Every structure is written in structure tokens, then in C-alpha cells.
Amino acid sequence: MRRLTRDRLVSILLxxxxxxxxxxxxxxxxxxxVFSSLTKWNxxxxxxxxxxxxxxxRLFENQRFQIDLSNTVTFTVLFxxxxxxxxxxxxxxxxxRIKAEGLFRSIYLFPMAISFIVTGVVWRWLLAxxxxxxxxxxxNLLLENLGLGFLKSGWYTDPDIGIKAxxxxxxxxxxxxxxxxxxxxxxxxxDELREAxxxxxxxxxxxxxxxxIPLLQPITLSAIIILGHISLKIFDLVVAxxxxxxxxSTDVPALFMFDTTFRGxxxxxxxxxxxxxxxxxxxxxxxxxxxxxxxxxxx
Amino acid sequence: xxxxxxxxxxxxxxxxxxxxxxxxxxxxxxxxYVLVITGFKSFEEVSLATMWNPPTSLSFxxxxxxxxxxxxxxxxxxxxxxxxxxYLAVPATLxxxxxxxxxxxxxxxxxxxGADTLFSLMLFGMFIPYQSVLIPLxxxxxxxxxxxxxLVESIASIPVTPALSGLPGWLAGFVPAYxxxxxxxxxxxxxxxxITTLIFRNYYTAVPxxxxxxxxxxxASLLGIYRWVLFPISMPGFVxxxxxxxxxxxxxxxxxxxxxxxxSVQPVTVALNxxxxxxxxxxxxxxxxxxxxxxxTLLVYILLGRFFMRGLLAGSLKG
Numbered sequence: 001m002r003r004l005t006r007d008r009l010v011s012i013l014l015x016x017x018x019x020x021x022x023x024x025x026x027x028x029x030x031x032x033x034v035f036s037s038l039t040k041w042n043x044x045x046x047x048x049x050x051x052x053x054x055x056x057x058r059l060f061e062n063q064r065f066q067i068d069l070s071n072t073v074t075f076t077v078l079f080x081x082x083x084x085x086x087x088x089x090x091x092x093x094x095x096x097r098i099k100a101e102g103l104f105r106s107i108y109l110f111p112m113a114i115s116f117i118v119t120g121v122v123w124r125w126l127l128a129x130x131x132x133x134x135x136x137x138x139x140n141l142l143l144e145n146l147g148l149g150f151l152k153s154g155w156y157t158d159p160d161i162g163i164k165a166x167x168x169x170x171x172x173x174x175x176x177x178x179x180x181x182x183x184x185x186x187x188x189x190x191d192e193l194r195e196a197x198x199x200x201x202x203x204x205x206x207x208x209x210x211x212x213i214p215l216l217q218p219i220t221l222s223a224i225i226i227l228g229h230i231s232l233k234i235f236d237l238v239v240a241x242x243x244x245x246x247x248x249s250t251d252v253p254a255l256f257m258f259d260t261t262f263r264g265x266x267x268x269x270x271x272x273x274x275x276x277x278x279x280x281x282x283x284x285x286x287x288x289x290x291x292x293x294x295x296x297x298x299x
Numbered sequence: 300x301x302x303x304x305x306x307x308x309x310x311x312x313x314x315x316x317x318x319x320x321x322x323x324x325x326x327x328x329x330x331x332y333v334l335v336i337t338g339f340k341s342f343e344e345v346s347l348a349t350m351w352n353p354p355t356s357l358s359f360x361x362x363x364x365x366x367x368x369x370x371x372x373x374x375x376x377x378x379x380x381x382x383x384x385x386y387l388a389v390p391a392t393l394x395x396x397x398x399x400x401x402x403x404x405x406x407x408x409x410x411x412x413g414a415d416t417l418f419s420l421m422l423f424g425m426f427i428p429y430q431s432v433l434i435p436l437x438x439x440x441x442x443x444x445x446x447x448x449x450l451v452e453s454i455a456s457i458p459v460t461p462a463l464s465g466l467p468g469w470l471a472g473f474v475p476a477y478x479x480x481x482x483x484x485x486x487x488x489x490x491x492x493x494i495t496t497l498i499f500r501n502y503y504t505a506v507p508x509x510x511x512x513x514x515x516x517x518x519a520s521l522l523g524i525y526r527w528v529l530f531p532i533s534m535p536g537f538v539x540x541x542x543x544x545x546x547x548x549x550x551x552x553x554x555x556x557x558x559x560x561x562x563s564v565q566p567v568t569v570a571l572n573x574x575x576x577x578x579x580x581x582x583x584x585x586x587x588x589x590x591x592x593x594x595x596t597l598l599v600y601i602l603l604g605r606f607f608m609r610g611l612l613a614g615s616l617k618g
Contacts, residue, residue: 007521011409014521018402018496019417021489026424029432029439036434090323093316106604107324113600113607114593115550117568121575121589122330125582130347137347145351172327177611184612233428236552240572257430262557267434278431285426293419 030278037271044265055272065273067248068256071163072280075252076231078164082171083227084220087178092208094179095186105183109176116173120240123169127155156242162249166241170234178223185219186212225288229281253277338362338587345583361587365574372579375562377588380570384549384595386472387480387566391487392544398488399495399540400533404525406496407503408511418500425493429553436486437557440477447476472564483558483566487548494547495540498613502536503529535606542603543610546596567592 037056040049059065090108094101111119129152130137136144140152156165189212197207235254244251244259253273261270333350341358368376406418455471475481506529514524555566562570571592575585600607 007409008411010521011405011411014401015405018398018421018492022421022424022492025432025436025489026427027420029435030427032435033431086323090320093320096313096316098316098320104320104324106601107327109604109608109611110597110600111327112611113546113596115552115568115596117550117552117572118589118593119330121571121585122334124575125350125586126330126333128347134347137350141348142351172330176327180608180611229426233430235430236568239552240575254428254430261434271434274428274430274433277428281426281428285423289419289422289426293415297415 033271033274033278036268037275039268041268041271042266046267051268055268056276059269059272059276064244064248064251064256065253068251068253071248071250072232072252075163075167075170075234076228078167079170079174079231080224080227082167083175083178084223086171086175087180087223088182090175090179091182091186094183105180108179111173112176114173116236117240119169119173120237120242123172124156124241127165127168129154129157156245156250159246159249162245163252166234166238166250169241170231170237173237174227174230178227181219181223182216185216189215221288225284228284232280232284233277334586334590337583338590340583342581342583345581347582361581361583362591364584365588365591374574374577374580375570377567377570377574377591379563380565380567381591383480383564384567386469387483387487388545388548390473391484391491391548392541394484394488395491395495395544396537396540398492399499400530400537401525402492402496403499403501403503403536404529406500408506408508408524408529409521418496421493421496423493424490425497429490433553433557437477440475440482440486440558443482444476444478447474447481450474451476451479478559478561478564480559480564483554486554486558487544487551490554491544491548495544498540498543498610499533499536501613502533502539506532538603538606539610539613542599542606543613545599546607546610549596 036048038050038052040047040051042055090104094104098104126138128138129140135141136152139155143149143151153161155161156163158165193211194207197211202210233254234252235258238250238252238255239258242250244255254277257270257273257277260266260273264270336353337345337350338361339357339359340354340361341356342360344354344356344358345361364376366376366378366381368374368378406414451471451474454474455468457467459466472479473481473484475485510528511524514528519527549566550568551566552568552572555569556572559565559569562573565573571585571588574580574588
């Protein structure tokens with residue numbers, strides 16, 4: 001009996017450093033950020049005079065932030081649709097007893113191993129529309145060579161397109177992830193289920209619509225949460241690819257926060273952006289974490 | 300029942316499937332193609348107007364320039380920063396793996412009351428936008444520097460023979476402080492706790508509890524069970540975590556740019572972003588720099604892709 005209690009003590013001592021780190025560096029720091037967002041600290045010298053929600057009021061009146069929010073919505077919706085559809089289609093196709101399946105899979109997935117900064121630098125040059133002096137460049141040049149010149153575009157340099165061009169690069173990087181998730185899901189569904197449906201006379205399309213897609217719903221949910229939260233806090237890719245863009249057409253809250261805080265030294269204002277960003281992510285992630293914890297208990 | 304016809308659709312639809320798959324493969328490989336051919340072109344041959352044409356001769360000039368920089372044009376190469384990333388990613392990865400393994404062991408085999416709630420609270424740290432912790436993080440690291448700063452100085456000024464002149468400064472860089480690699484290692488280890496704990500907890504949960512119970516009855520202690528029962532079968536878990544952490548730490552930009560402000564200390568992603576943001580650096584040199592930055596994690600992916608996949612799927616929480 002004494003031995004067990006000693007083990008209990010050791011177990012607590014071993015996990016304590018990690019628990020304290022998370023407590024301080026995650027929850028404590030978030031608390032501090034919330035606190036400083038309610039102060040007057042908009043200069044290099046800390047000034048913790050409370051000002052209520054002034055920073056938030058100013059933030060939501062700020063035109064750049066309004067554009068950022070609308071950009072985030074556009075980006076997230078398009079990015080989710082693109083990665084889910086592309087990932088699903090590729091997974092279904094790869095599930096048709098394909099030769100060289102492993103090779104295709106590796107090709108679709110490798111961008112996941114690369115930094116968003118690398119992706120940003122490369123796609124910046126691929127989607128650079130070219131100038132008067134150079135003529136068409138990058139993807140535009142490719143389209144021209146393929147006789148698809150009418151598809152040429154200013155991409156991210158065109159304020160009307162802006163953030164939508166960044167979606168292309170983000171999809172290139174992350175579509176393989178949904179492919180991998182869906183493929184793992186499809187492989188987990190027993191073959192007997194499909195066989196039974198075929199025996200009952202269901203067509204391949206019906207099998208997908210009525211059996212496989214409903215069974216894949218938990219995976220779709222996971223993918224939406226994971227990709228959604230990446231998309232809400234996207235930063236590196238935008239920094240490397242476009243920056244804030246013409247008229248903030250490619251700007252996002254994470255970048256605005258960075259500029260405000262670390263270039264502008266307006267710490268309280270920056271904190272308020274960070275808090276809004278955190279709330280957006282929390283709304284998406286917290287229910288999912290609770291759902292996951294409950295499901296585990298049931299098992 | 301002819302299984303043949305139901306399993307294998309008509310030939311033309313097979314053709315369509317392969318065509319789509321190949322088209323998608325081209326989309327994913329297109330940037331790599333441009334990256335590689337641009338890197339291998341000589342400076343005379345590089346131009347935006349011919350960026351899709353293969354090189355007519357082989358040249359490593361762009362790689363050379365991206366790696367070593369150019370004093371005449373006044374920009375740093377990536378070589379030093381590449382090494383910084385190695386010195387950062389290797390120790391940070393090892394430390395997070397050890398920490399994650401111990402946490403996962405306790406949260407799966409020595410559950411106390413509230414352990415699952417605690418775990419969920421830990422996991423939240425994996426999803427937060429790091430912007431929400433950056434301001435206090437910088438403050439805390441600056442406070443830490445007041446304590447560790449003198450240590451950095453004293454290590455850096457240890458007298459050594461000229462042959463080893465770089466050594467004290469290199470060692471001093473590992474002391475955790477604001478602006479040092481040590482500080483950045485600390486940050487990565489702390490914010491790596493959630494994901495590494497998650498992967499190991501899932502891994503150890505799959506290990507039959509009877510094994511642990513049997514060892515307990517034989518009189519083994521908590522650490523003994525870890526050392527003799529779980530650790531020996533932990534290798535696959537370690538490989539997944541090591542690959543995952545190495546990749547995310549190597550690819551990180553935000554912590555790097557916040558914690559290290561001196562160009563000589565910055566990791567390679569930050570240096571690449573500076574290189575790409577500079578108007579004096581030609582685009583082919585930027586492309587070569589991107590290739591150099593991507594190479595280590597790409598190699599890991601090519602050599603150990605199977606484990607990379609597992610980490611990826613583990614990240615989506617499915618236990």
C-alpha cells in the first residue's frame with residue numbers, strides 16, 4: 001500500500017512541470033492578453049490604466065479590421081470547400097484499386113511537409129502576373145502557352161481577387177491532408193457493406209451517397225475543425241506570399257495583430273485583435289474538444 | 300453474380316480516373332518543377348518570360364548565392380540560418396518527445412481523478428492562435444534574460460584557443476533567454492506539450508493495461524514500469540513524435556520572428572522570408588532559397604512518409 005502511494009506521488013511530480021507550463025504559458029498568458037486588451041497600453045511603456053472596452057470599440061470601427069474579418073470569412077469558406085472537395089475526390093479515386101497508389105498519395109501529400117513560408121515564396125512568383133517589361137509570367141504565361149490566355153488574371157495583385165489567390169496556395173498545401181483523412185476513413189469501412197449494397201442492386205454512386213458519405217461524416221467534421229482553425233489564424237502564408245496587399249485586399253487579423261503590436265507598439269490594441277482571434281478559434285474548437293472527450297468516456 | 304463487372308468498371312472510366320489523378324499530380328508538382336529548373340539555371344538563362352522552359356545547361360549558381368549570400372549586393376546567405384534551424388530543431392524535438400512520452404504514460408496508465416479533463420485542457424493549447432500569448436511571452440522571456448543574461452555573457456567570454464573561437468558563443472546560444480536559440484527551444488518545447496502528449500497518450504492507451512498491472516504485482520515502481528515495460532515498445536511512438544515535432548519546429552515562422560530579432564540567430568524560415576522580401580535579391584535566388592529551406596523536411600517525408608502520415612492522422616485527435 002505504501003508503494004502505491006509513493007508511485008502516485010511520483011506520477012504527480014512527473015506531470016507537474018508540464019501542467020504548470022500549460023497553466024502559465026497558455027492560460028495565464030491568455031489571461032494577461034485579455035487583461036492588457038482592457039488597458040491603455042498603446043505605447044512602448046506599459047500603462048495598465050483600465051479603459052474598459054475602448055480598444056474593442058476602436059477595433060471594430062477600424063476599416064482595416066473590417067476588411068480583415070470579411071477576408072477571413074472569404075478565405076475560410078473557399079479554403080474549406082476547395083480542400084474538402086479536392087481531398088474527397090482524390091480519396092475516392094485512389095480507392096478504386098489504382099496502380100501506383102502509393103506514388104500518387106505521396107505526391108498529393110508532400111506539400112504538408114513544407115513550411116508555409118516556402119509555399120508563400122514559391123506561389124508569389126507563380127502567381128505574379130508579370131509586368132509590361134517582362135510580359136506575362138508564372139501561371140499567366142503557362143495559360144498563354146496552353147492557349148488559355150483568356151484565363152489570365154492579376155491574381156493577388158488584383159484587389160478584387162486578393163485573398164482568393166492565397167486560397168490557391170493554401171489548397172495546394174493542405175488538400176493532401178483531407179485526402180489522407182478520407183482515404184483512411186474509406187479504408188476503415190468494411191468491404192462487406194459495399195458488397196451487400198451491390199447485391200441489393202445499388203449503383204456505385206448510390207453507394208457513395210447513401211452509405212459511404214454518411215459514414216465519413218465524423219471525418220468531415222474533424223477536417224473542418226482542423227482546417228478551419230488553421231484558416232482562421234493563417235499568418236505565415238500571407239506574410240510570405242502577399243503581405244497586407246493593395247487596400248488590405250489580402251490582409252488577415254493575425255497579420256494586423258502582428259503589425260499593430262510588434263511594429264506599431266500598440267500593445268493593448270494588438271491584444272484586442274488577439275482576443276477576437278482566439279474567440280473565433282475557440283468557438284470552433286472548444287465544442288469539438290468536449291465532444292471528443294465525451295466520446296472517449298463512452299468507449 | 301459476376302464480381303468481375305461490378306468491381307472493375309468499364310475501361311474508359313478507368314482511363315478517366317487515371318487522367319484525373321495525373322492532372323492532380325501535375326497541379327501538386329508544378330511548383331516543384333519551377334523551383335527545381337529555376338534553381339539549376341545559370342544567371343544568364345533566368346528570366347520570367349522563360350520560367351517554364353527547362354534549363355539548357357546545369358548551373359548551381361542560384362543555390363550557391365542563396366546559400367552563401369553576396370557581399371557585393373549586401374545580403375546574407377541562408378547557410379548560417381540553416382544551421383541555426385538544425386541547432387534549434389534537434390534539441391527541441393528530442394526534449395518534447397521525452398516530455399510527451401512521460402506525460403502520455405501517466406495520463407494513460409496512472410490516471411488520477413480529473414486526468415481526462417486535464418488532458419482536454421492541455422489539448423486546447425494546441426489549437427490557440429499563438430498571437431494570443433505572444434505579448435506576455437516576450438515580456439516573460441525578457442524577464443528571464445535578466446536572470447540568464449549574465450550566464451550567456453560569461454559562457455560567451457570563456458577564453459579558448461583560436462581554433463575553437465566559435466565554440467563559446469555557440470554554447471551560450473543554448474541558454475534560454477530572449478533572442479537566443481535556447482529561448483526559442485524553450486518556447487517550442489512548451490507549446491509542443493499538447494501534441495506530443497496526445498500522440499503518446501493514444502499510443503500507450505493501445506498497450507494492454509494487464510502488462511502494467513502484472514508489472515505492478517511483481518513489485519515494479521512507476522518509473523520501473525516505464526523503463527522496462529513501456530519504453531522498450533515506444534519506438535514507433537517516438538518516431539511519429541520526432542518527425543512531427545521536427546517538421547513543425549523546422550517550419551515554424553511566428554515564434555522565430557518574435558523571439559529572435561538578430562539575423563545571425565534567426566531560423567531559416569525567417570531568413571528566407573527576409574531574403575524574399577528584399578528587392579535586391581533576384582527571384583531565382585529566392586526560389587533556390589525556398590528549395591534549400593524545404594529540403595530537410597522533404598527528405599524526412601520521403602524517407603519516413605509512413606510515420607509522417609500517422610502523426611498527421613493523430614493530430615486530428617481520433618484516439
